[in-house]
Amino acid sequence: MRVVSISVNGLKQAIENGFFEWLKNQDADxxxxxxxxxxxxxxxxxxxxxxxYEAYFIDGEENEQGSVGIYTRHFPKAIIYGFANEQADREGRFLQADFDKVSVACVLAPCALGQEDEPLGDTDETRLDHKDAFMQAFGLHMQKTLRKRRQFIFGANLQTAHHVTDTSPRYHKLDVSGFLPHERAWLDRLFEEMGCIDAFREINKEGNQFTWWPEWAEGWRKHAGWRTDYQLTTPGIRRRIEDAWIDDSTRFSDHAPVIVDYDIEIGF
Known part of the structure; x- marks a missing residue:
């Protein structure tokens, strides 16, 4: 089974820029x-x-909140919209497709980069507060998920890089969301305490492996990026990860696709 995860920054524009032409050559399930x-x-x-492909998508109350979707060549047994968190579900940040032997979910965390202290709406909550609240809620959901016998894959843009090897050195000393100590500590707990697997890093240990670049980095992507996009899996899938890579040659988004091959039969 091949799973692709990609943050498109607007699907209509990504399609115009060649997303579907690229996808034709990927043989993705x-x-x-x-x-x-x-x-x-x-x-x-x-x-x-x-x-x-079949399409399953969820939107947010406002388009700029993002929203997520799943294309699949196999009919799922069930589609789950949201993970029972009111705010995240209103913003369309989680969608899950259940297949016979595995569930695949799509996740988008809020972004606070460069707007950490900006008020959100008419409340005292800042954009960083909003992101932190989502990460706490999603972390609780992952705790429950990782205790289940069923196997899961999460294609996720978490808007956060984990280790110094996951960002260009030029970002290491910047006090911005996406690489703050408490955000990285959340990923420590996810991988080290809960036992979640970072499928890409399970296979690929090389440096300069990034999935997102600021607009001004166009033309020299490999030297100014962050790895904020993941495929997260339950521990039972660890030995079934066959290959993983980032296609940083694409130009239909400022994110690059994360592609992982699993030794799993998705069909019935």
């Missing part, structure tokens, strides 16, 4: 799409579903 910025009803239009 499941594609997790974050930050599509569309209304769910728009996916009734066949222009927004690549040939051979």
């Amino acid at each position: 499941v594609v997790c799409v974050q930050d599509h910025r569309m209304r769910a009803w728009e996916f009734d239009d066949p222009r927004y579903t690549p040939e051979g």
Whole structure:
């Protein structure tokens, strides 16, 4: 089974920039799409579903909140919209497809980079507070998930890099969301205490492996990035991870796709 995870920064623009042409050559079974910025009803239009795939998408109350979706070549047994967290579910940040032997979920964390102290709406909550609240809620969901016997894969843009090897050195001393000590400590707990697997790092230990670059880094991507996009798995999948890579040659988004091959039969 091949799973692709990609944060597209607006699906319509990504399609115009060649996303579907790229996808034709990937032989992907499941594609997790974050930050599509569309209304769910728009996916009734066949222009927004690549040939051979079924589309399942959830939107937020506002398009700029992002929202997530799943393209799959296999009919799922069930689709789960949200993870029972009111704020995250209103913003369309979680979608899960259950197949016979595995569940695949798509996740998008809020972004607070460069807007850490900006008030959110008419409340005293800042954008960093909002992101932290989501991460706490998602962490509790992951604790429950990791105790289940069923196996899970999460294609996730967590808007956070984990180790210094996951960001360009130029970012290491910046006091910005995405690489703050408490955000990285959350990932420590996820991987080291809860036992969640970072599928890409399970296979690929090389440096300069990034999935997101600021706009001004165009043209020299490999030297100015962050690895904020993940495929997270339950421990039972660790030995079934066959290959993992980042396609940083793509240009349909300022994120690059994370592609992982698993020794799992997805069909019935």
